[in-house]
Amino acid sequence: MSQETEHFAKLTEIRREYTLGGLRRENLPDTPIMLFNQWLQQACDAQLPDPTAMCVATVDQQGQPYQRIVLLKHFDEKSMSFYTNLGSRKAQHLQENNRISLHxxxxxxxRQVMVIGRAEKLPVSQVLTYFHSRPFESQIGAWVSKQSSRIxxxxxxxxxxxxxKEKYQQGxxxxxxxxGGYRVNIDAMEFWQGGKHRLHDRFIYQKQDDCWKIDRLAP
Known part of the structure; x- marks a missing residue:
């Protein structure tokens, strides 16, 4: 067996059982944000690294998907928000196609949570309030990076x-x-809880008028 083939074989052997809990329909709240809030709090209580980190997926004009990690900064019953450079690759994608997925x-x-929705720019007043709540060095960092451009x-x-930093040290x-930032208006949320023998629990909430339709999905 070649070294390359042996390495590939070892990768296929990496697996484990998922035994931390289950998810049952009778225990689900009526709205996905209630369950998300509970899971996020448990992730914080478990001291997971970066519990608000989410993978943001967008698509360019050729249909090529891109993903990157961004921090969630706000959520409510209908939406989730994050901040970014408006000249970034993700912002350029959203200008042409505002469909977005968060993970x-x-x-x-x-556990995993997936969000599907439509992004819209946050008002400048909200962006300004958040910007000035950031550490001084982070504010300076926003100025010096033309995100996604070649340097x-x-x-x-x-x-x-x-x-x-020297220019604004005293002011x-x-x-x-x-x-700026984006508000992701939620159309659907999927919750995944690992289970024994790969019999995972998956439920999807889909927005229908003013309520949520809940379905169990095969793992």
Whole structure:
């Protein structure tokens, strides 16, 4: 057996049983956000690293999907919000196609949550309030990075950071015109709880008028 084939064989042997719990229809709340809030709190209580981290998926004009990790900053009964550079790749995609998917990989708890929805820009007033709540260095970092653009090296970022930090050291950092956020209006949410023998529990909430339709999905 070649070294490459042996390595591949070892990968196929990596598996484990999912035994941390189950999910039953009679225990589900009427709205997905209630269950999401419960799971998020449990992820925080379990001290998972970055419990608000979510994979954000968008699609370009050629139908090519892209994914990246972004932090959830707000949620309510109907939506979830995050902030980003409005010149970034994800923002360019959303300008042409506002369909979006979010994914929370809480695999330490044998759980996943997927969100499907439509993104819209947050009002400037909300963006401004959040921007000034960020640490000073994070505000400066937003100014110096033209997100997703090609750069010659890290040194140009570090130089720009030092210059901007010195410029605004004694005053308030203004909101960059190219920095904003998105509200994802939720159309569907899917909850996955790992189960023994790969008999996982999956439920999907789908928005229908002013209520939610709940279905169990095969694992």
């Amino acid at each position: 929370f990989p809480w695999y330490f708890l044998d 010659s090296g890290r040194s140009c970022l570090e130089t720009a950071f030092r210059e901007m 308030e950092v203004p909101l960059p015109s190219f920095w």
